[in-house]
Amino acid sequence: MALFKLTINNRAYSAEVEGDTPLLWVLRDNLGLVGTKYGCGIAQCGACTVHLDGKAVRSCVLPVSSVGKAKVTTIEGLSEKGDHPVQKAWDEVDVAQCGYCQAGQIMTAAAFLKEKPKPTEEEIVGAMSGNLCRCGTYHRIREAVKVAATKTN
Amino acid sequence: MSTINQASRRDFMKIAAAAGGGLFLGFNWSDSKAAPVVVDAKHIAAGSVKFNSYLSIGSDNSITIVSPNPEIGQGIKTAFPLVVAEELDADWKLVKTVQGNLDTAHFERQVTGGSGAVPHSWERLRKAGATARHLLINAAAAKWGVPASEITTADSKLFHKASGKSASYGEFAEAAGKLTAPGDIKLKDEKTFKLIGQSVRNVDNKNIATGKPLFGLDFYREGMLFALIQRPKAFGLKLKSVDSAAAKAMPGIVDVVTFENSVAVVGKSTWQCKKAKDALKIEYEKAAELESSEDHNRIFSNLMDNGEATVRRKNGDVEAAFKSAAKVIKAEYQCPFLPHSPLEPMNFFAHVREDGVELVGPTQTPDRARGEAAKITGFPPEKITVEITRQGGGFGRRLSADFAIEAVHVSKLVKAPVKVIWTREDDMTGGTYRPAVRYRFEAALDKNGEMIGYKLRGVGINSGNPTREDNFPSGSVDNLLIDSVEHKSAITTGPWRAPITNFLAYAEQSFIDEVAEAAGKDPIEFRLALLEKAKKSPAGEVKYDVDRMIAVIKLAAEKSNWGKKKGVHQGFSVYFSHRSYVAQVGEVVVEKGKPTLKNIIAAVDCGIVINKSGSLQQVRGGVVDGIGHAMFGNMTFKGGAPDQSNFNGFRLIRMNEIPEVDVHFVDNGISPTGLGEPALPPAGGAVANAFYKATKQRLRNQPFINEEAFKGIS
Numbered sequence: 020m021a022l023f024k025l026t027i028n029n030r031a032y033s034a035e036v037e038g039d040t041p042l043l044w045v046l047r048d049n050l051g052l053v054g055t056k057y058g059c060g061i062a063q064c065g066a067c068t069v070h071l072d073g074k075a076v077r078s079c080v081l082p083v084s085s086v087g088k089a090k091v092t093t094i095e096g097l098s099e100k101g102d103h104p105v106q107k108a109w110d111e112v113d114v115a116q117c118g119y120c121q122a123g124q125i126m127t128a129a130a131f132l133k134e135k136p137k138p139t140e141e142e143i144v145g146a147m148s149g150n151l152c153r154c155g156t157y158h159r160i161r162e163a164v165k166v167a168a169t170k171t172n
Numbered sequence: 173m174s175t176i177n178q179a180s181r182r183d184f185m186k187i188a189a190a191a192g193g194g195l196f197l198g199f200n201w202s203d204s205k206a207a208p209v210v211v212d213a214k215h216i217a218a219g220s221v222k223f224n225s226y227l228s229i230g231s232d233n234s235i236t237i238v239s240p241n242p243e244i245g246q247g248i249k250t251a252f253p254l255v256v257a258e259e260l261d262a263d264w265k266l267v268k269t270v271q272g273n274l275d276t277a278h279f280e281r282q283v284t285g286g287s288g289a290v291p292h293s294w295e296r297l298r299k300a301g302a303t304a305r306h307l308l309i310n311a312a313a314a315k316w317g318v319p320a321s322e323i324t325t326a327d328s329k330l331f332h333k334a335s336g337k338s339a340s341y342g343e344f345a346e347a348a349g350k351l352t353a354p355g356d357i358k359l360k361d362e363k364t365f366k367l368i369g370q371s372v373r374n375v376d377n378k379n380i381a382t383g384k385p386l387f388g389l390d391f392y393r394e395g396m397l398f399a400l401i402q403r404p405k406a407f408g409l410k411l412k413s414v415d416s417a418a419a420k421a422m423p424g425i426v427d428v429v430t431f432e433n434s435v436a437v438v439g440k441s442t443w444q445c446k447k448a449k450d451a452l453k454i455e456y457e458k459a460a461e462l463e464s465s466e467d468h469n470r471i472f473s474n475l476m477d478n479g480e481a482t483v484r485r486k487n488g489d490v491e492a493a494f495k496s497a498a499k500v501i502k503a504e505y506q507c508p509f510l511p512h513s514p515l516e517p518m519n520f521f522a523h524v525r526e527d528g529v530e531l532v533g534p535t536q537t538p539d540r541a542r543g544e545a546a547k548i549t550g551f552p553p554e555k556i557t558v559e560i561t562r563q564g565g566g567f568g569r570r571l572s573a574d575f576a577i578e579a580v581h582v583s584k585l586v587k588a589p590v591k592v593i594w595t596r597e598d599d600m601t602g603g604t605y606r607p608a609v610r611y612r613f614e615a616a617l618d619k620n621g622e623m624i625g626y627k628l629r630g631v632g633i634n635s636g637n638p639t640r641e642d643n644f645p646s647g648s649v650d651n652l653l654i655d656s657v658e659h660k661s662a663i664t665t666g667p668w669r670a671p672i673t674n675f676l677a678y679a680e681q682s683f684i685d686e687v688a689e690a691a692g693k694d695p696i697e698f699r700l701a702l703l704e705k706a707k708k709s710p711a712g713e714v715k716y717d718v719d720r721m722i723a724v725i726k727l728a729a730e731k732s733n734w735g736k737k738k739g740v741h742q743g744f745s746v747y748f749s750h751r752s753y754v755a756q757v758g759e760v761v762v763e764k765g766k767p768t769l770k771n772i773i774a775a776v777d778c779g780i781v782i783n784k785s786g787s788l789q790q791v792r793g794g795v796v797d798g799i800g801h802a803m804f805g806n807m808t809f810k811g812g813a814p815d816q817s818n819f820n821g822f823r824l825i826r827m828n829e830i831p832e833v834d835v836h837f838v839d840n841g842i843s844p845t846g847l848g849e850p851a852l853p854p855a856g857g858a859v860a861n862a863f864y865k866a867t868k869q870r871l872r873n874q875p876f877i878n879e880e881a882f883k884g885i886s
Contacts, residue, residue, distance in 0.1 A: 020423060036441070037423065044443040048398070053390040054383015056564070057442075058515045059596040063819035066515060094383030101382040110377040113785045116793055117245030118380035119515045119564025125381060148828040151819065153515045153565045154245045155796030156789060157827040 023083050027052065028096025038084030043067045045083045046093060054094035054122050058151070065150030068123040068130075069093050075130035094122040097129060104170035105129045105163070112163040116154035124150050128164045137168060227256055227300050229308075233328060233342030235262050240272035240279040241289045242536050243376075244514075244566035245793075246848040247786035248289050250375045252297060254783055258367040259301030259360055262341070263328035269375045274538035274558035282560075284536040285571050285667065287750035287846025290782065294844050295359075302357045304348070311347035312339060362780065362841055371785035376562065386562040388534035389519050389593065396521070396589045397426055399582045400445040402435045402452055403602060406812030408460035408662035411435070415453035422448040429585040436582045442593055460662040462812030465508075468633060471659050472506065472610040475631045479657030484641035487712040488651035493625030497616035501690045505613070505679035507874045509633075509807040510606035511816075512668055513824060516564020517599040522579035523589035528555035529580065530589075534563035534570055541576035548580045567797075568667040572604050597817040605807060606668030607635035609675060613683040616651070621691030623649050623702065630656040630676070634665040638672055643748055644721065645684065647714035648702035662812060669797065670849040673749045675874065678802060678856030681745040685861045686870065695744045695861065696729050716748040720777050721755075723838055727775035728755035731836050740770075743861025745854040750846030753777040753838075756795070758858035759831075760866040767866040769831045772799070772858060774851060776835060779842035791851040792833040798855025800825025803882075806875045823877075 025032045027050070034049040041060075046052040046069075055078055058066030062077040069078045070092035097103045105128045115121050124147070131138070131146040138146070143164045152160065228236045237253040253269045256262075274282060281292050305325055312330045313320035316337050324331045328341045362368075379386055404410065414435050416428035424444030429436050435452055439445045461467075494500060520533035520541070528551055535541050538558040545556050563570060575592060583590040594602065609632040616625030626649040630638035641654040668674060688698035700722060705711075707718045725746050728734070734742060739761060746755040759771040772795050781787045804823035808815045816822040860871040869881030876882040 037443075040441075040443045044441060048441040048443070051392065052383075053385045053392070056387075056515070057389065057517070059819050061596075061818055061820060064515065094381075097382075101378055106381040109381045110373060113371070113373045113377065113789070115245075115374050115377060115380045116247070116789060117243075117515070117563060117565045118374075118376060119387060121380050122383045144828050148826045151515065151824050151826065153513055153567075153797075153824065155793035155800065155825070155830075157796060157830050158792055158833065159789065161827060 021084075023086070025083075025086060025091060026088070027091040028093060029090070034083070036083060039082050041079050042069070042081045042083050042086055042091070043078040046078065052093050052095055056119055056122055058120065058123075063151070064120070064123070065127055066120050066123040068126040068150070070126060070130055073130065073133060075127050094126060097126065103129060105132065105167040108163040108167035108170060112159050112166055114156050114159040114163050116156050120150060120152045124152065124160055128160075128167060132164070132168055138164070140165070227260075227304055229304065229341050229345040231342050231345050233266060233340045235260070235267045235328070235341070236270060237267060238270050238272040240275070240282050242282070242284040242534075242538065242560050242563060242566075242570075243271065244284050244534075244536060244563040244570065246284065246790065247374065247783060248284070250372060250786055251290060251782045252293065253375070254367055254372055255294065255297040256301040258365055259298045260305050261325040261327070262301070264367060264372065266328055271560055271562070273560055274542060276539055276553075282538055284566060285568065287752070287848040287850065290844045291751060291846060298359050299357055302359050303353050306357055307348040307351045307353060308341055308344050310351055311344040315344070315347065368780065368782050369784060372783045373785060387516050387564050388521070388532070388561040389516055389564070391521050391532050391561060391591065393521065393523070393589050396591055397438050397440065397586065398442050398445050399436045399438045399579075399590050399592045400442070400449045400595065401578055401592060401598070402437070402449055402454060403598070404433050404456055405601075406462055407603065407664065408458060408462040408812040409456040410459040412455040412457045418453070419448040419451045422451060427586050428452070429582060431581040431585065434578065436578070436585075436592070438582060438586050438590065446595065463661055463663060464810045464812075465808040468608055468809070471633070472631050475657040475659060476504075476610060476612055476629060479631060481629060481655035481657050482637070483653070483655045484637060484639050485646055485652065485654045485712070487646075487649070490625055490627060490651045490653040493651035494614070494616045496618070497625060498619040499617040499690055501615045501617070501687050503613050503683055503686055503870070503872060504610060505682065505872045506610040507608060507675040507679075508805070509608045509663065509665070509809075510668060510801060510805045511600045511807055511822065512567040512569035512604075513600065513822070514563070514565030514567055514569055517596055518569070518575040518594040518602070519592060520576045520579040521589065521591040522576070522583040524549055524580060524584040524587075528557070530557050531576060531579070532559040532561065533576065533579070534561050534566075535573070535576060536563070536566045536568070536570040537573065540573045544573045544577045545580045548577065549584060567669040568671065569604060572666055574604070596819070600822060601814045601817050603664035604666035605663065606674065607638070607665040608633045609635055609638045611638070611676070611679045613680070615683070615687045617687070617691050621693060623687060623691070625649065625651040627652070628654045628680070631659070632656065633659050633661045634663065635672070638676065640673055640676060642713065642715040644706070644716060644746075645702055647710045647712060647716075648706035650711045652711065663809065670749055670852045673747065673853040674798070674801070675856070677745070677747040677749070677853030678860060678874070681747065681854060681857030682860045682870065682872070685743070685857070685864065694735065696725060696734060699725060699744075699746065717753070720753045721746060721748060723840070724753045724755040724775040724777050727836055727838060728757050728773060731775060731834065732757035732759070732773040741767075741862050741865035743858050743863065743865055745857030745861060747850070747854040749850045749853050750848070752779070752845040752847060752850040754791075754850050754854050756854045756858035758862035760862040762866055767863060769799070769859060769862070771832045771834060772855065773834045774836065775838065776851065777838035777840065777842075778847045778850065779840070779844040781837050782844060787837070787847055788835050790847050791835045794849065794851030795833045795855045796825060796830055798852040799831070799859050800829070802856035802859060802874050803829075803876045806878065
């Protein structure tokens with residue numbers, strides 16, 4: 020067990036855990052940030068996607084010991100008022116069915132649009148195909164990323 | 173921290189008290205003819221009056237509606253209140269929806285399954301809204317001294333045109349709450365609906381997009397322990413001995429307990445429990461046959477020819493028909509086991525206390541969870557509470573109560589609040605799969621290409637009856653025999669979205685395509701002719717609505733421009749399930765020598781569409797689910813153990829693999845029928861039949877990806 024100091028959503032957190040604990044479980048079990056979801060634990064579904072210094076990563080396979088000083092952003096901290104362009108687009112397009120995968124989808128989309136503010140449809144599909152949606156809302160996820168792109172400047 | 177669900181429940185009670193004398197409406201759902209009862213806040217808070225549904229209007233003009241059925245992504249938490257709000261003439265922006273907890277004294281059919289919630293509750297919900305509106309009007313009429321018949325309503329407001337008077341619902345909530353509700357209430361003319369049929373967004377969108385704790389896995393209670401469970405690694409094994417010394421010595425581990433064939437590692441975090449679970453040393457012994465997929469293939473072949481079949485439906489003289497046939501067509505289709513794979517794995521919270529049990533979690537059948545807890549603990553049901561969380565998918569998996577049973581056992585053994593969490597591997601290898609089935613179809617054609625005989629035998633593994641003997645084409649063929657054989661196995665099975673029909677529809681609709689071709693007829697014309705026959709001179713009882721089926725077939729043909737698109741290979745499929753009718757046309761285009769699935773055009777008759785946005789997505793999602801599992805879904809076994817344990821081995825459809833899905837609803841004004849499931853069954857057949865048109869190769873086994881003919885398709 021060791022004490023890890025983390026910067027999450029621009030706030031300082033600390034957690035006493037074993038170094039091999041995936042960031043996902045530190046967020047969920049130790050810090051109460053349960054917006055980041057567990058789906059597979061092997062980086063296949065994308066439900067656990069968070070940002071590490073602005074880049075989308077799979078927190079289920081990221082040992083907390085390797086986070087270091089990197090800034091972590093979770094769905095809870097993507098925007099202060101839940102009004103990030105991607106979050107707004109997700110509501111406008113009415114994407115969610117069960118909603119369980121959507122935090123990961125939104126985090127993937129937000130990081131992607133930061134890199135590529137005016138993507139083609141092919142680029143959207145390429146970027147989002149790593150995230151599983153068991154309800155099959157893919158048409159609307161694709162549409163919402165397009166809508167978000169019109170809001171991101 | 174608590175779930176939103178729990179907080180909302182409290183909020184609702186608070187609103188009830190704060191509104192002090194607002195309008196509360198309870199409904200006896202067990203008898204839709206019973207007179208609605210109106211009570212005040214005191215009664216609801218004290219729980220002394222028996223109600224089944226609560227609608228409240230506060231003096232602050234807020235409207236709160238409890239949605240009793242579990243929300244698993246089917247959109248019930250938005251659709252239910254929408255129906256109430258329609259008849260109430262409510263301002264939708266002022267409506268707040270609350271997930272109800274298990275309350276069998278006040279609600280009935282608190283189940284998510286069988287696509288049955290809306291059909292069951294449609295009239296009850298409408299009456300709830302209409303009665304409240306009636307009382308508000310009467311309260312205003314009395315105060316204003318005008319006839320109630322002259323008062324109109326819109327957007328949570330009351331108007332009297334002649335006197336120019338108007339008021340909000342909130343202003344008359346208290347007065348309306350003191351009136352007596354009528355026993356009989358007039359509902360709106362469906363043509364005047366303002367909210368129903370519109371696109372309304374999911375009421376939880378904001379909470380979902382900001383990561384609020386909504387789901388069972390998000391639930392946390394101070395002092396709660398986590399538990400991961402090692403179940404037998406193969407179906408057919410039972411526990412012999414456990415060495416938990418190493419696991420117990422690991423950091424964060426509180427205890428290791430054993431019940432039935434399970435070993436539970438209980439500790440302070442999910443990850444610590446997972447590592448300790450991996451350190452368990454367990455010996456198992458054989459309790460039943462440890463079956464492999466090869467065994468299943470052998471069993472299918474043997475039972476298909478030699479099994480003692482149960483006759484499900486018999487019309488006419490089948491043997492004579494086949495003897496006299498000009499042509500006989502015969503084909504076999506097979507599907508594998510499938511896990512449900514909801515993205516939120518199984519989990520459940522239980523706290524077995526000295527005075528009762530608290531259960532919290534994602535379940536499609538909260539009453540079943542309570543019943544099982546009662547059996548284990550000996551507490552009567554009234555000492556057991558069940559809080560229903562939002563659920564990260566269900567697909568039938570959460571109709572079982574095994575995960576709740578586990579949580580109760582563990583909490584009882586360690587005498588602490590416990591949340592049982594399944595890893596993805598646990599979830600995928602833990603059983604209750606869609607059963608594996610093989611079908612043999614035979615059709616007899618006369619010299620004119622008329623189908624005079626039809627035989628279907630289904631052989632399933634723990635499948636129960638793997639046929640739907642009264643579905644089309646039954647009723648349209650004079651000589652028909654449908655029977656089935658079941659093999660009992662240690663591999664557990666259970667309902668999987670559109671049970672049985674999720675595969676049977678594909679097999680049957682593909683076979684009918686084969687028969688139409690052999691008869692030299694267009695697949696749509698062939699089906700329409702059979703349906704005309706079912707209508708004019710039915711063979712035995714016809715248990716589906718022939719006209720509704722014909723209507724969706726014609727709509728799909730029209731919207732797909734059937735048979736008239738150049739370079740587009742179209743395949744047709746139609747199915748009746750869960751009281752609804754769905755026809756689909758699949759479109760395959762060959763690009764650079766490679767057949768590609770481009771479109772699915774779906775014509776859907778689910779009666780009145782309540783929420784256009786939610787309904788559209790149910791159909792699209794159902795189609796994506798259907799084609800995804802038809803193309804990729806495969807669970808195989810060796811020595812009783814599944815070969816696939818996570819999404820690296822078990823393939824789910826992804827965004828780059830979906831076709832466009834074009835959805836058309838039939839507008840016929842019929843009261844709503846099911847929609848959570850009916851779009852799935854026809855999807856596989858539409859794809860297989862379109863693929864055949866493009867390649868002349870039949871896809872008779874799922875998953876398609878394993879079929880030689882399918883290689884190269886995308």
